Amino acid sequence: MEKVAITPQPFYSIESLIDKCSHMAQTDTELIEQSKAGNFSAFEQLIFRYDKDVLNIASRYTRCAEDAKDIYQETFIRVFKGLSKFQQQSEFSTWLFRIATNVCLTYREKKKRNLHLLLDDDNDDETTAVVAVSDSETDSQTFGNEISYRIENALQNLSPKQRLVFTLRHYQDYKLKDIAVMMNCAEGTVKKYLFEATQKMRIHLQDLYG
Amino acid sequence: MKKEVYKELMQLSVYGELNSEDQVKLDVYLKKHPDLNKEYQGLKELKSFISQNTSSKTSDSLLSDARSQLRQALRKERNKKSIVYQIIAVAVEFIQPKIAFGGALILLVGMVIGYYSFSPMASEHGLLFQPAINSSDARPQTSISNVRFIDSDASDGEVEFEFDAVAPMHIKGKIDDPEIQKLLTHALLNESNAGVRLSTVNAIRHHSENKKIIDPLIKSTLIKSLTSDSNPGVRREALRVLQQYDFDADIRDALLFVISKDNNAGLRVAAINAFEMIKMDGTKFDVATINALKQQIEKEQNNYIRNRAVNLVKEIYQ
DSSP states (O other), rough: OOOOOOOOOOOOOHHHHHHHHTTTTHHHHHHHHHHHOOOOHHHHHHHHTTTTHHHHHHHHOOOHHOOOOOOOHEEEEEEEHHHOOOOOOOHHHHHHHHHHHHHHHHHHHHHHHHHHHHOSSSHHHHHHHHHHHHHHHHHTTTSSSHHHHHHHHHHSOOOOOHHHIIIIIIIIIOHHHHHHHHHOOOOOHHHHHHHHHHHHHHHHHHHOOO | OOOOHHHHHHHHTTTOOOHHHEEEEEEEHHHHOOOHHHHHHHHHHHHHHHHHHHHOOHHHHHHHHHHHHHHHHHHHHHHHHHHHHHHHHHHHHHHHHHHEEEEEEEEHHHHHHHHHHHHHHHHHTTOOOOBBBBBTTTOOEEEEEEEEEEEEETSSSOOOEEEEEEEEEEEEOOOHHHHHHHHHHHHHHSSOOHHHHHHHHHHHHHHHHHOOOOOHHHHHHHHHHHOSSHHHHHHHHHHHHTTTTTOOOOHHHHHHHHHOOOOOHHHHHHHHHHHHHHTTTTTTOOOOHHHHHHHHHHOOOOOOHHHHHHHHHHHHHO
């Protein structure tokens, strides 16, 4: 086989290097086009660039591994179904995280509805509902020590939007303006949710750090 | 400005979202208002308290599990789509007979080519892939899974269903063979089992020992594995293999990527070690590389890694 000697290239900024490395094979745009043409491997390659972040957001948001996996799956199924209509007027990641935040926000309601359906059913659902709840509680207890358990509990006392904003800003380190794009709302609204969330967290955790 | 406005500025400041002008205004105001200053310090403490006492991020096993379930769900979605496409194809056939005839002709040509390519006779004449044969019954061991009934009503004497049939294939060849290399790179990037990915890197490593120039496809695959594989063990092996080759811009970029982006401290240390080895070989680093390392020193949270990076930069200057 013919061997090709590689000549060092000029060096630029760290950002461009990181960008170059992370997209060394193909750009998002190229992968999107290939995915639209039916190349499933390209689609997997595309989503696996971002799926860890989506799972992190979902895990922080729900604090339950099973729920996080549900949100993760629902997000990427929606991406799969909607990719053909995605016009690339925004970054793929922006579009993806917008879907992910939507799924997070609607997930709890959907789950509540499902739980009610289970409870209303006449068959052996009492057991099923109890199992569903106790599974979730068991998951929550695996989150580590008492302090982190208290923090997770304080997070669960926030409203869904407050919790999502707090999660995205505090744990995922997204800027407020980026969160506003993801949640499709004004930056001022995001600030409001973050401030409310912080106040509530302070009240819940005051005895631990004050 | 009102007190409430300063409270908002306090929150923004804690999250590093305040511009320098407003930060100065806030600092001046807080000096004059100890009560608010106390609240500001409280907010900072809260942020640092939560950061320090939060359980670690999503585990690799959870991610792997989620990916596996997602693959299954996507496969179902694809099946649904393919049924829709079949319906559309039938509709097109009725609407445009010429196009349908063209399609049928192409299909026929494809079948003929397929027959001559994959028939047993063709296999005897050096086809690359061979089905793995079970010696007891001399038939390929095809596993059947994911059976989906289309019509399970047997009242008319017939049932209809689909299933996935997977036959193991066997291949043996020179590692320099482009086809073998394609399979190895595919396995390294797509195989869900981390052990298999690791074995693939090891195979490449054995092949690459004492070689200084690397095949571009293998190199880009190893770099991709180093920068994106979910398993730190696989990333570590990929780095080890890349270290064997002549240092170039791509390898340098990948090492800098690991130092700045990899969440595994061991790998960041390994990347710094790699730079040290390269330096010992007499390679000179340009200013931009040194600057990139300096930037990382400022960002690095781990004291040990920061010290190692500082020493590396010092050594480069010497």
